[in-house]
Amino acid sequence: MAMSYDGLWGIGELAERAGVSVKTVRFYSDSGLLPEAGRSAGGHRRYDAGALERLRMIRSLRRMDLPLPVVRRVLEEENTPGRTGGALEDAVAGQLRALGSQVRALRWKEAALRSVQECRPAERADRLRLIAAVAVPPSTAPLARFWRAWLPPRMPAGSVTAFLDIAVPQPPEDPQPEQVLAFAGLNALVTGDCGGSAPTQPAAHRAADARASTVLYAGLAEAYELAGTEMRLGRRPGPGEALDGFVDAYASARIAADTPAFRRELLRQLAADPRIDRYWELTAELTGVPGDPPEPTPGSAHDWLVAALDAEAGTVQPA
Structure with a gap:
């Protein structure tokens, strides 16, 4: 799907390119995570090509179960010149710790259930x-x-x-x-x-x-x-x-x-x-x-x- 005459996409066009629902795009826009490039004469949201990459980044971060405040910090750092990606590094490290705790809990539960089963x-x-x-x-x-x-x-x-x-x-x-x-x-x-x-x-x-x-x-x-x-x-x-x-x-x-x-x-x-x-x-x-x-x-x-x-x-x- 090509861009419109003004080089911008409507909310439906962006959703289709990103493989998400219009509701999802609207949610991230309303949350301030996905800025609009402008509005049409009829008041419809318009997005540029950068919005597609930003939306894909948001979806990737959310798939790692990162909460919205953390996603916001990562995106802000991405757009700040001279920043070194520490927010993303910290977020990944935090998720790894949380995942490790979940894995330990699951291993413990499995052994506990086996203990009950075997008696x-x-x-x-x-x-x-x-x-x-x-x-x-x-x-x-x-x-x-x-x-x-x-x-x-x-x-x-x-x-x-x-x-x-x-x-x-x-x-x-x-x-x-x-x-x-x-x-x-x-x-x-x-x-x-x-x-x-x-x-x-x-x-x-x-x-x-x-x-x-x-x-x-x-x-x-x-x-x-x-x-x-x-x-x-x-x-x-x-x-x-x-x-x-x-x-x-x-x-x-x-x-x-x-x-x-x-x-x-x-x-x-x-x-x-x-x-x-x-x-x-x-x-x-x-x-x-x-x-x-x-x-x-x-x-x-x-x-x-x-x-x-x-x-x-x-x-x-x-x-």
Whole structure:
């Protein structure tokens, strides 16, 4: 279809060339996204050749689900000399992030449904309720709140963040049904859906001040890492660098000497402290690869070190 004698198209001509409805062209015109070149003597809208390219750009941006305000910013930048296309780049990056979140949510929902499908019929209602209590995509905020309430109130923010990085497991991008179930169990555990309240912080972990708590948890993190290496090698709990670092963390926090008597008292206190083994069991199920041996967690490393302390105590005569 050729242009009219004045080099302009009517709204119907533009719609036909762009492959859209007249209603669509009118909507974008009324929104200010598609300027008119003028009006005919009868008051009809007229558009030039640039309107066709602009309309095609609008349609391309809308097909990417970009909202009208974003489309407007992209078009304004396109018509501004010297601009570098940052609006379009930001829009594409934002859509990619949103799409990634949607893909993660769909993967999570698929694994959740498979978890319900694969369990026994009598268990499906309870499992569905357990899994449905988890946000999609899953959020670790309830786990972080649990640990923030559990940690010493005087603990510096940086030390809290470092501990949370270790203690709060991240949901896998492409989970298996058993991993969805493990995360749902963690969510229920920390929100009280399992019928229990948050455990009391172990007495051995209660530091006197901010300095002591920082020293204690930094030392424990190093000891857990060393113990994890021993566990991956299949070594039984016993004396060594990991155990020495573990004891030193408590001794340094309390400004005490690492003596056989201190170790015996520490063992007694640790043995009497409350435990949250279920949290760490579920963490191992969540972060591990199905079919492979479970990766060490801070909880399992702690148990290994307490067992090492106990094994050492059995070989040391009282002072």
